[in-house]
Amino acid sequence: MRKQPEELYAERVKRFKDTIELKETDRVVVAPLFQFFPVFHAGYTVKDVMYDFSKAYNAAKETILEFDPDMCIGPLAYPGKALELLKYKLLKWPGHGVKDDKSYQFVEDEYMRSDDYDHFLDDPSDFMFRKYLPRVCGALEPLTMTTSAHDATWLGLFSYVAMFGQPGVINALEALTKAGQEFLAWYGSLGKFNMEMKELGYPNMVGGFAFAPFDVIGDTMRGTTGIMLDMYRQPDKLLKAIEKVTPWTIETAINSAKAAGNPVVMFALHKGADGFLSPEQYETFYWPSLKKVMLALIDEGLVPFIYSEGEYTTRLELLADVPKGKVIYHFERVDIYKAKEILGGIACLTGNVPNNLLYTGTPEDVKDYCRELIDVWGKGGGFILDAAAVIDEAKAENIKAMIDFTKEYGVYK
Amino acid sequence: MSNDLIDAIANLEEDKAIAIVRKKIEDGETAFDIVEQCRKGVEIVGKRYSEGKYYLSDLIMSEAILKEVMTIIEPHFPKNGTESYNGIKVIMGTIEGDIHDLGKNIVTYLLRSSGYCVYDLGVDVPPEKFIETIKQTGAKIVGVCVLLNFCIGYVKELVDLLEETGLREKVTIVVGGYPVDEQVKEYTGVDYVTNDAVRGLEIFDQITALCGNGHD
Numbered sequence: 138m139r140k141q142p143e144e145l146y147a148e149r150v151k152r153f154k155d156t157i158e159l160k161e162t163d164r165v166v167v168a169p170l171f172q173f174f175p176v177f178h179a180g181y182t183v184k185d186v187m188y189d190f191s192k193a194y195n196a197a198k199e200t201i202l203e204f205d206p207d208m209c210i211g212p213l214a215y216p217g218k219a220l221e222l223l224k225y226k227l228l229k230w231p232g233h234g235v236k237d238d239k240s241y242q243f244v245e246d247e248y249m250r251s252d253d254y255d256h257f258l259d260d261p262s263d264f265m266f267r268k269y270l271p272r273v274c275g276a277l278e279p280l281t282m283t284t285s286a287h288d289a290t291w292l293g294l295f296s297y298v299a300m301f302g303q304p305g306v307i308n309a310l311e312a313l314t315k316a317g318q319e320f321l322a323w324y325g326s327l328g329k330f331n332m333e334m335k336e337l338g339y340p341n342m343v344g345g346f347a348f349a350p351f352d353v354i355g356d357t358m359r360g361t362t363g364i365m366l367d368m369y370r371q372p373d374k375l376l377k378a379i380e381k382v383t384p385w386t387i388e389t390a391i392n393s394a395k396a397a398g399n400p401v402v403m404f405a406l407h408k409g410a411d412g413f414l415s416p417e418q419y420e421t422f423y424w425p426s427l428k429k430v431m432l433a434l435i436d437e438g439l440v441p442f443i444y445s446e447g448e449y450t451t452r453l454e455l456l457a458d459v460p461k462g463k464v465i466y467h468f469e470r471v472d473i474y475k476a477k478e479i480l481g482g483i484a485c486l487t488g489n490v491p492n493n494l495l496y497t498g499t500p501e502d503v504k505d506y507c508r509e510l511i512d513v514w515g516k517g518g519g520f521i522l523d524a525a526a527v528i529d530e531a532k533a534e535n536i537k538a539m540i541d542f543t544k545e546y547g548v549y550k
Numbered sequence: 551m552s553n554d555l556i557d558a559i560a561n562l563e564e565d566k567a568i569a570i571v572r573k574k575i576e577d578g579e580t581a582f583d584i585v586e587q588c589r590k591g592v593e594i595v596g597k598r599y600s601e602g603k604y605y606l607s608d609l610i611m612s613e614a615i616l617k618e619v620m621t622i623i624e625p626h627f628p629k630n631g632t633e634s635y636n637g638i639k640v641i642m643g644t645i646e647g648d649i650h651d652l653g654k655n656i657v658t659y660l661l662r663s664s665g666y667c668v669y670d671l672g673v674d675v676p677p678e679k680f681i682e683t684i685k686q687t688g689a690k691i692v693g694v695c696v697l698l699n700f701c702i703g704y705v706k707e708l709v710d711l712l713e714e715t716g717l718r719e720k721v722t723i724v725v726g727g728y729p730v731d732e733q734v735k736e737y738t739g740v741d742y743v744t745n746d747a748v749r750g751l752e753i754f755d756q757i758t759a760l761c762g763n764g765h766d
């Protein structure tokens with residue numbers, strides 16, 4: 138008799154939980170993190186789903202039902218309308234700089250300038266409201282015409298509020314409220330997705346999202362060039378800024394996991410990959426704050442899901458310095474033998490199946506790759522099979538091969 | 551010529567490098583010699599990077615130092631009316647889709663310090679923009695930088711566009727960057743390729759000697 142969805146859900150949650158805790162399970166968990174694969178597979182473009190949540194929703198759901206992995210992931214399409222209303226500058230998206238069937242492109246810039254540190258450190262919310270938001274959202278540019286709220290006492294309140302009556306500011310606030318409604322609707326659809334997938338028997342792999350403190354500053358504020366120069370030219374200020382954002386990162390992570398009712402918090406790591414920073418720089422600027430965040434989450438009973446992008450082999454020893462059975466490490470590129478040797482018995486491993494292979498290879502190639510990975514990383518447990526990066530372009534038969542083969546070959550005898 | 555500037559740049563000592571440059575200018579060293587030393591310093595940085603001793607952060611820092619130094623010596627580049635100014639117009643740019651500019655900048659500085667009049671179009675430059683600038687300036691030499699394999703197609707597009715607009719005969723195209731070789735030259739139909747800045751400068755001088763064109 139076929140198992141009921143509730144039974145399957147409980148079974149999958151247990152297998153996932155035991156895998157994280159490095160306990161023996163019946164078989165390897167297979168949980169591909171899809172981004173636009175479901176969209177292309179359903180015959181939609183990225184543009185279609187960014188402007189119609191129901192299409193993103195249905196595509197994501199259909200893919201899970203068709204390929205039957207152990208875990209699901211929500212539709213990762215950002216709401217185009219909201220971005221449009223904000224005139225969001227951090228991304229190019231279909232209709233706004235990239236073709237309809239292409240993924241977003243990230244637009245790096247120094248949205249926080251090298252001489253903004255003092256403002257940021259002294260009064261971060263004021264900096265964000267009156268400088269950062271106007272720079273990253275074209276529609277919020279007029280917020281530069283407002284004054285700081287710390288003047289808003291007694292008669293100061295009158296002149297503070299008066300600034301909000303200016304026509305430009307009125308437009309900016311209108312854009313904010315309209316975009317806010319779009320985002321609320323979008324979050325609503327993501328929440329509904331989780332509930333429906335649960336009813337269908339699939340736990341979501343990810344509860345919350347957050348970023349390593351170094352990346353918080355490096356990705357969308359100072360940019361790669363900016364943050365790298367800061368390490369040489371103003372290391373103390375950079376360290377203070379990192380220290381400042383660390384507790385916020387912890388708070389965001391905890392809140393987002395709680396809101397989702399799912400303890401797994403995903404951290405996409407960017408600027409600490411091999412080759413970007415020297416070992417000393419990584420140990421000074423990148424790792425201490427990330428570790429602090431991880432330990433704080435673990436204390437709260439949450440699971441840091443560390444999703445490294447790029448090569449990460451030279452950082453493995455540091456990554457090993459965490460409590461046992463509490464962390465998931467995802468690798469795009471890494472020496473798989475070294476990773477198992479150093480992190481096996483400490484943390485759960487995942488990732489590494491090349492996305493290229495899923496796109497250009499044959500099902501046989503995919504099986505061969507997964508076989509080796511299961512042999513090496515699956516040994517003794519603590520392994521989730523997944524692609525190296527989020528999945529966009531891939532052949533359906535290869536996705537099927539990856540999932541079916543893992544269920545069949547990844548059995549612990 | 552001492553190695554102090556070369557070493558300061560190679561070791562990423564910004565303040566020291568700048569102090570040395572100021573001193574050298576005072577002592578009357580030519581802008582070209584100073585740029586040459588910078589190039590050597592940056593080359594050591596590149597070498598240390600390829601040996602795994604330096605990281606991306608170090609490369610980016612070396613570029614920042616180079617930029618600082620250039621703002622200091624820019625006023626001392628050969629100027630119109632002086633003997634070392636040849637006024638030969640060169641258009642430089644990194645091709646569409648590509649934002650790598652360290653190599654392009656070094657070549658630009660070397661050219662300027664040798665008396666060329668360089669129009670630097672920056673990075674991610676569409677072929678049409680090169681054409682437009684050729685028309686506006688009358689430059690007869692174009693230097694293109696490309697580091698990404700998948701952007702080489704745009705270099706070919708540039709050549710095709712030059713053919714279409716009837717400008718191909720009039721301009722010489724030099725392409726530089728990490729992946730370029732004879733094959734790239736053949737595929738794109740450009741005139742010269744090199745991934746060595748000094749060789750690049752020789753090529754520019756050669757073109758100028760051959761045609762002596764593009765003059766003010």
Ligand code: B12
Nearest residue numbers: 648649650651652653693695698699726727728745747750
């Ligand atoms: C620094 C760097 C970056 C920096 C660029 C910063 C900047 N402002 O330039 C950043 C981090 C932004 C970057 C981004 C990317 N990069 Co990159 N990057 C490099 C790196 C490490 C060094 C390049 C460099 O500056 N070298 C030093 C300079 C001085 O050398 P050069 O450019 O060759 O120039 C010399 C000569 O070629 C010549 N020359 C250059 N131009 C010209 C022009 C003329 C006219 C002449 C005569 C001579 C000449 O003179 C120079 C001095 O001798 C190389 C690795 C490498 N080993 O080259 C990768 C590399 C070029 N990057 C690569 C890739 C793939 C990328 C990304 C796509 C990565 C990604 N997935 O995001 C992005 C692309 C962004 C984009 N759209 O362009 C690949 C390219 C592979 C390929 N051939 O297709 C490389 C080779 C790394 C690799 N092995 O995979 N990158």
